[in-house]
Amino acid sequence: MSGQKRQKQFGKFLVNLTLLILVLLWTVPTVGIFVSSFRNRDKIDTSGWWMIFPHREWQPVRELDPKALGLDPNSVMTIEGVSGTFEEFRAGIETPDGKRLTWIGNKRIGKLEVQAQVWAVDWDFSLDNYRQVLGGQDFEFKRPDGSVEVVPGDNMVNAFLNSLAVAIPSTVIPILIAAFGAYAFAWMKFPGRRAMFILVVALLVVPLQIALVPILRDYKALNLNGTYLAIWLAHTGFGLALATYLLYNYISGLPRDILESAFIDGASHFTVFTTLVLPLSVPALASFAIFQFLWVWNDYLVALIFLGGNPEFELVTQRMAAIVGSRGQDWHLLTAGAFVSMLLPLIVFFSLQRFFVRGLLAGSVKG
Amino acid sequence: MKKVLWQVLALMLVASILLAACGTPATEEVATSTPAAFPYPAGGALEEALKGAYNGKTVTVDGAFEGNDPDGVKFAESVKAFEEATGITVNYIGNKEFEATISVRVDAGDAPDIVDFPQPGKAAQFVASGNIVPVSEYLSDEWLTQQYNQSWRDMVTFDGAEMGIFHRFNGKSLVWYPKKAWDEAGYPIPETWEELIALNDQIVADGDTPWCIGIESGAATGWAATDWTEEMMLRTTSLENYDAWVAGDLAFDSPEVKKAVESWSAMWFNDAYVFGGRSSIVTTFFGDSPTPMFDADGPKCWMHKQGNFITGFFPEGTVAGEDYGFFYFPPVDPAFGKPFLVAGDSMYMFNDRPEVRALMEYFTVPESASGWLQGGGALAAHQTVTPDMYGVELEKGIAELVAQATSFRFDGSDLMPGEVGAGSFWEHISSYVAGSEDLDTAMQAIDATWPK
Amino acid sequence: MLEAFRNNVMWIIFGSTFSVLFGLLIAVLADRSSFEKLAKSLIFLPMAISFVGASIIWNFIYEYRPEGQTQIGLLNSIVASFGGVPQAWPQWVAVAPWNNLFLIVIVVWLQAGFAMVLFSAALKGIPEELMEAGRMDGANEFQVFFGIMLPYIRGTVISVWTTIVIFTLKIFDVVWVMTGGQFGTHVIATQFYRQSFTNRNSGFGSAIAIVLLVAVIPVMIYNLKQFREQEAFS
Known part of the structure; x- marks a missing residue:
């Protein structure tokens, strides 16, 4: 009996360990940029973010001038008891007393550094990167009369509000429609049911880029272009096929007997849908809501096309594109910017997360 | 009913925006300057506009930069004088996926009013499909002759018809170096090819690599190598051959073009000459490649050839004329x-x-590029530009170099059809540098994609 | 174009398989672990990251500096500390087409959380009695998993798999942002984007749509079989 118990404990330990390794693997990339977003530009550029952990590091103690010492870098040099070529000194030569001699610079304008190994942690954090991303960049213009005018960058508040105004309706509308559709496909008999389902699956695969030109043409005719309605409808259309498909798979998997008993009691489809199916489908609805919200929040191209022409509707992704594009691999801005744009999706995720916990589905089915 | 809903929603948004704006103290500049005067052609739409005839109208401009990135801010600054003087609003809608969105917009019949094309080759597609209004319909030949050197007009002429007007440009034939360390090491400025090679070897003998080269640029990887090809075409063969090559009459697989490519690759593929060696060229981001020039422990490489926009990628705090030249x-x-x-x-x-x-008429005067002239990053393409319009010494110096040149040519890959100049040329030159294709294969592959 | 098809096949096979396998593994493990909520949150976290964000994160992992320089990219730092040669992994043409795997990893990283959440919800729908009965009959955990749990959540596995296959079939953003299709990493959608927008070759777009529809026929047939089994109320 105790053997079995120990085996069970060992099993549990193995499960936890494996999961821990997987979780670490999944988290380290994000941790890397998270830490980096608080380091300053030079630090990011010259050392890995893991330098925040204690490590041994060579630090200069004093400098030597090779010219004063009369050293010829083109031959083997002997300094402080060690000798080597220029290349070897450049890579660093350790002396018997645990110091290191390193040649800094080239043969012409170089110097020698005596370095000692010390324990170090790199804990120099600041919020400057975030300030720069959120506050926008200032620009200087030098007028012909010699005066300098500074045009301050605009902050990100507008972009945040605009992105919300786009993302929330674009998430709610397709879910409402898709839930009805999915129920109908799963539990209602109507002509053309199979043909329409084939259509939904087929539409899943069409890349949305194909639809951009025709939809824009229609919007132009309806004078919808550049309005919020235009982009809500576009996102609804692009998300509906996947929403219907995912919700269908979930709703069709609900236990037949509880629905059956409701129908025997004389309930209509609408009653069954609102009182039984909808509450039971909350986990699926929530997971799709996250999916759609993230997709809309992170979309760049669709917004460009259907909100374009209206610079006041600038979105967070457009701000990000400006950061990414203007200064290339500027890691200090990129890392901070990535986190700013992730902030809201993370909030949405954590607030919907409780719908996935154990018991919600199982309990109601059993009850 | 619906309209009311939108209005309520919009109002709520506006309200919250206003609230947000109130939170921070207003930093509005005090309007001290009177509307800048700028020349304009007589009898045109701009003259009417200055009388206020189109007050309250809006013009949309599309382009390849974001409205809030440095170029976007400089554009807004440039058209400010126009907006103030005419009451016309200029609405800039450009973005990073410009190449795709402009095609979508035009195909859907929702073309912007004016498009700022960074590559005339891309404009050619829309000239071919008849979307662009020829310049002769709204600007006189005399005015254009007065504002532009003929070469600039030639570069926007497609099949004999002038379709656009040049606005601003970047000098590409420039080599950047870390001035402080350079002066300390006492290296000379090379003026001939022999001197350049001698300097290369000198730097190698001193224990460093002379060149910083990187051509990685995401989807556009390879464009920096096309620049080098064009530079060497101009330096190893005649202008006629260059023009023929750009027009598609001289094949990539010809001895002239191959010779040009080989003249730079001889330098690139010598691991002693390039920081990180040949293998790192394709994988180093072009904007990062000059960074080792400013290493705290002394330059790791000493020269970087690139257009003047590259100064925007130099480490923060580096100063023109002091840290780099x-x-x-x-x-x-x-x-x-x-x-x-x-x-x-x-x-x-x-x-x-x-x-x-x-607005098009306004773009024919150098004042319309004032944002760049005063903020740095580009030169005005107009011959009427005067040195005092440049607020930045660096750009002034480049403008002088351009004036000393015996000939100048536009970036060939930007003039070629998009399939080649913004496609196969980039792709196969990268493969050649990476070593996955030899020169003949790469050149033939590019020739094969030239549209018939 | 052939290259794009080959790469897309790689994407579908490796991308969907690894996403589903990892998602399932994590869902099952999390269900029995002592830190389920935390583990699931952390694994799902990448889903909250945009493609641009993900490409920043992974570019930072793959960040390349020439040999001998301080590596600030995690992967190259590890490689260099073991004496290996640093590489710009997704651009490493010498191993083509396997450099595509460095891009596929990103999507697996993003999608495994999605798969996990749906699997986890499905696993929780399995009546406890069913598994207890299996265990009573002397089945070990593996037998319970393959004999009871897997068949029970088959529908979810299929729908998740289908979703990810379709997603990888259309894969665009990751490739576009990371390599732009250079270095032998073009996929169907990036070719389509380039041909129809950059080159304004619109016939190409329609052709691609047809190809994608044909490619998805097997998936459709499989889904329809599922669909037929489902009996509706009148």
């Missing part, structure tokens, strides 16, 4: 003079309305 990329063969390679943006009119014409 530039010199003219030396000619190879004196027979071909001192050629200068440039690239730049030109404007095209898609919708013909008087207020749009007025």
Whole structure:
């Protein structure tokens, strides 16, 4: 009996360990940029973010001038008891007393550094990167009369509000429609049911880029272009096929007997849908809501096309594109910017997360 | 009913925006300057506009930069004088996926009024499909002759018809170097190819690599190598051959083009000459490649050839004239003079309305590029530009170099059809540098994609 | 174009398989672990990251500096500390087409959380009695998993798999942002984007749509079989 118990404990330990390794693997990339977003530009550029952990590091103690010492870098040099070529000194030569001699610079304008190994942690954090991303960049213009005018960058508040105004309706509308559709496909008999389902699956695969030109043409005719309605409808259309498909798979998997008993009691489809199916489908609805919200929040191209022409509707992704594009691999801005744009999706995720916990589905089915 | 809903929603948004704006103290500049005067052609739409005839109208401009990135801010600054003087609003809608969104917009019949094309080759597609209004319909030949050197007009002429107007440009034949360390080491500025090679070897003998080269640029990886090809074409063969090559009459697989490619690759593929060696060229981001010049432990490499926009990628706090300087990329063969390679943006009119014409007319004067002249990053393409319009010494110095050049040519890959100049040329030259294709294979592969 | 098809096949096979396998593994493990909520949150976290964000994160992992320089990219730092040669992994043409795997990893990293959440919800729908009965009959955990749990959540596995296959079939953003299709990493959608927008070759777009529809026929047939089994109320 105790053997079995120990085996069970060992099993549990193995499960936890494996999961821990997987979780670490999944988290380290994000941790890397998270830490980096608080380091300053030079630090990011010259050392890995893991330098925040204690490590041994060579630090200069004093400098030597090779010219004063009369050293010829083109031959083997002997300094402080060690000798080597220029290349070897450049890579660093350790002396018997645990110091290191390193040649800094080239043969012409170089110097020698005596370095000692010390324990170090790199804990120099600041919020400057975030300030720069959120506050926008200032620009200087030098007028012909010699005066300098500074045009301050605009902050990100507008972009945040605009992105919300786009993302929330674009998430709610397709879910409402898709839930009805999915129920109908799963539990209602109507002509053309199979043909329409084939259509939904087929539409899943069409890349949305194909639809951009025709939809824009229609919007132009309806004078919808550049309005919020235009982009809500576009996102609804692009998300509906996947929403219907995912919700269908979930709703069709609900236990037949509880629905059956409701129908025997004389309930209509609408009653069954609102009182039984909808509450039971909350986990699926929530997971799709996250999916759609993230997709809309992170979309760049669709917004460009259907909100374009209206610079006041600038979105967070457009701000990000400006950061990414203007200064290339500027890691200090990129890392901070990535986190700013992730902030809201993370909030949405954590607030919907409780719908996935154990018991919600199982309990109601059993009850 | 619905409209009311939208209005309520919009109002709520506006309210919250206002609230947000109130939170921070207003930093509005005090309007002290009177509307800047700028010249304009007589009898045109701009003259009418200055009388206020189109007050309250809006013109949309599309382009390849974001409205809030440095170029976007400089554009807004440039058109401010126009907006103040005419009451016309200029609405800039450009973005990073410009190449795709402009095609979608035009195909859907929702073309912007004016498009700022960074590559005339891309504009050619829309000229072919008849979307662009020819310049002759709204600007006189005399005015254009007065504002532009003929070469600039030639570069926006497609099949004999002038379709756009040049706005601003970047000098490409420039080599950047870390001035402080350079002066300390006592290196000379090379003026001939022989001097450049001697300097290369000197730097190698001193224990460093002379060149910082990187051509990685995401989907556009390889464009920096096309620049080098164009530079060497100008330096190793005649201008006629260069023009024929750009027009598609001289094949990539010809001895002339191959010789040009080989003249730079001889330098690139020598691991002693390039920081990180050949293998790192394709994988180093072009904007990061000059960074080792400013290493705290002394430059790791000493020279970087690139257009003047590259200063925007130099480490923060580096100062022109102190931390870095530039010199003219030396000619190879004196027979071909001192050629200068440039690239730049030109404007095209898609919708013909008087207020749009007025803005197009404004773009023909150097004041319309004032944002760049005063903020740095580009030069005005107009011959009427005067040195005092430049607020930045660096750009002034480049403008002088351009003036000394014996000939200048536009970036060839930007003039070629998009399939080649913004496609196969980048792709196969990268493969050649990476070593996955040999020169013949790469050149033949590019030739094969030239549209018939 | 052939290259794009080959790469897309790689994407579908490796991308969907690894996403589903990892998602399932994590869902099952999390269900029995002592830190389920935390583990699931952390694994799902990448889903909250945009493609641009993900490409920043992974570019930072793959960040390349020439040999001998301080590596600030995690992967190259590890490689260099073991004496290996640093590489710009997704651009490493010498191992083509396997450099595509460095891009596929990103999507697996993003999608495994999605798969996990749906699997986890499905697993929780399995009546406890069913598994207890299996265990009573002497089945070990593996037998319970393959004999009871897997068949029970088959529908979810299929729908998740289908979703990810379709997603990888259309894969665009990751490739576009990371390599732009250079270095032998073009996929169907990036070719389509380039041909129809950059080159304004619109016939190409329609052709691609047809190809994608044909490619998805097997998936459709499989889904329809599922669909037929489902009996509706009148």
